[in-house]
Amino acid sequence: MQFVKIRFNYLFTSTKGLILVAIAMIGMVTAVWGMLSGPMAELGVREVVVRLLGMKLIQAEREGRIIILYHSIAMAVVSIEVYIITSLLKMKEFFKSAINATITVGYLFAMIFGMGFAYFGHNWAFHGLYIFGLSLIFFAGIILAVALNPWNPEYYVTDKNHAHTKKGVSVERIAFFTMAVATLGSTLFGAIPGSYFGNGFEVFLAENVIRQPHKTYLEDAVIGHLHIMLTLIAVALSLIVGRWLDFKGKLHTVSMHLMWTGTIVISLGAWSVVIVDWAHTIIYVGSVLVMLSALMLVIFGWGKFIREGTAHITKPTIGQKIRALVSDPLKFGPLWQMVFMNFTVSGVGIFMAVKLDEIMRVIPWREERITLTGHWHILSALIATIILMYYGDMVGLKGKVRQWFGWGILVLSDIAFASVTIFELKRLFISEAEQQPLVNTLMILADLGLGMLLVILAMLMIWRLSDLFKKQGRWTEEIDHELSQEVK
């Protein structure tokens, strides 16, 4: 009994344990539900999985099921970010425990009962518990916002390398706080339409209403909601990576001011989608601020890796600097993914917006849908890879394992994302009649990349699982360890 109790405590009370559980849950859901669509469906794997697990899939409910699936995964990702924030930033122990406990119960309820309701017959108690889970996550968010209160003198900083006001208020903490409050506000843009459409079970995917010239307020709210939530998850991650890498100095000051203002502007822009036609202009302004902030983090981080990696060399050559930059894929990787995001997500999004009438609205609606879904699937997956690389660092991967794990994630995921990006935009350079060989190649590369990524994740999870059976496994070292201790 003690054996179970002690490990249960590790998994559900320590930061690294909680993150491990959430990653394992996401990994399982991704592995199983990934077999229901795309090439797996083409190969007939979906039928086997559906039969084997006793899923009940009603054709008219596909969109509703997918919405619950997306929310289940997203809630676990949000939880991981919250665990990291509560472990990286100073806050009262009570708040930390309350936030982590509430959000853990919340995402597990949302995921388990949500997926149970959506895919395994309609048990209405499950639906209620799914909503209860989502509500708990919202309440955890409120507590987090309170705990992050940057104007609490306990959290004032004096270090001149850490951006702060004259009074001592940490600008970084303001950015975290702004992100948390903006997230809470943005949830309403999903929750309110969700209550309206969901109660009548008239759900829709945003990409399916994109060409309607007149959308209702609630339809616009859903479009705003999905964009801003993903953006805020990315903003939170950018802040987290900055803290992990001990972002400081002048760039930190500018970056953090850009981040909190950008977060406000971009949130207001996404919210105003409901009421004004020119909301995208506000969003562009906010995006520029946020992306500039992230760029400063990248400049800081890469400069730091080069400095540290060449500290022993008097006059390092360009090659030595590059080698120092890429010597640790788990540190270089997250920042690279932020840069890569511009080619596969931001750049594509801007191109689509600029060439909307000229190119995107000439192709049929169902093809425009592919570009839209590919666009945000890549962003979500990029976020996941950054989290995985940070996790690889926090569990102390070393030597060759660290190199293979890091480069494996980086190379495989980027091949997959690049392939999906070309797939999204294929109509720009190939006709429908002649596309199949290209589509086949891109699908193989994308599936190989993502499939191997899941294999790497599975290996990591198996290692962590086996470690749990050891008396003095790595988990014993992690049980009381906080991420703030590892900032360097």
Place this chain on the structure above:
Amino acid sequence: MKRLFYSMSLRGGRSSRQSNPLFNGRLLRAFALAMTLALLASCQPVDLNASMPAFDTGADTSQWSFIPAGEFVHGQHNKEAVIDHDYEMMTYPVTTSQYAEFLNASLANGIVKVDGEKIVGFYPGDEYNGGKHEERIEAGDWMLIPLNDPALRLEFDGKTFTVKDGYENHPMTVVSWFGSRAYCDYYSWRLPTEMEWEKAARGPTAGPGSDRPFPWGGEIVRNNANYYASRDPFEDMSSLGSRTSPVGFYNGQTYDGYVTIDSPSPYGLYDMAGNVWQWTADIYDQQHYRYMRGGSKDTYEMDLRIWVRNNAGPTYVSPGAGFRCAR
């Protein structure tokens, strides 16, 4: 550059280079080779005139199906709707043979004409209402079909259209909304509205299964319809991808060992799911888009659900888009 490579390959610390897969030359070479091969494989040309099995489905392409006035279940969320008039719709999509006949007749009497690399016909234009992203559709000659699209299943010698071998009983594709409308108009018919199309696919309200997602019922298997990777005898996913099947192919017959399931709609229409998207008549306020229904050979089965809509500008043509008429 030379200096860069030199410093990366020779002067670096031995241990870091050995453990870093990025600097493992053999791995890099293998990776580059694999990528090159993959890209080369994707550059192979597609033979759009490759041979294809020919099957006689026994479909009478002049046949019409009667749809009585009345209620039906509309859309994904099963709203009650009503159509207050009886009407008929073609039992099968218009075939390439039928379209070639139309082109030859209408060219001869000057209703349509050759304009460079396309066949054009007059369209009286739409009212422009300044909607967001709305484009003007003025009165004038608009493209019915392009003549230079390699996916077109018709051949034109400057005077007469003929059908490429094997495609006689396949649905007409690479035809614009204007081309579809012109065909129906020529015979004093019309394109069906979206609601008419949906009622024809879904059947009457009365009776079990009136909320069916597919014309034949609640579920779909590969032998019901021609959709992406449905493994029908016409597709070759290694090069050509999915191709159209003859109209009425999914009628319960077995073709050279390939067993089909008889999959008509409740009113007896075939190919109401898959094979080709079908243009519909509606022109909506503040939109230049025209809507298509039914999914196609190029879409996953989710797009074959009765309520799924697709749209594009009226000049859009595709090897996966055709039409049928109503009267």
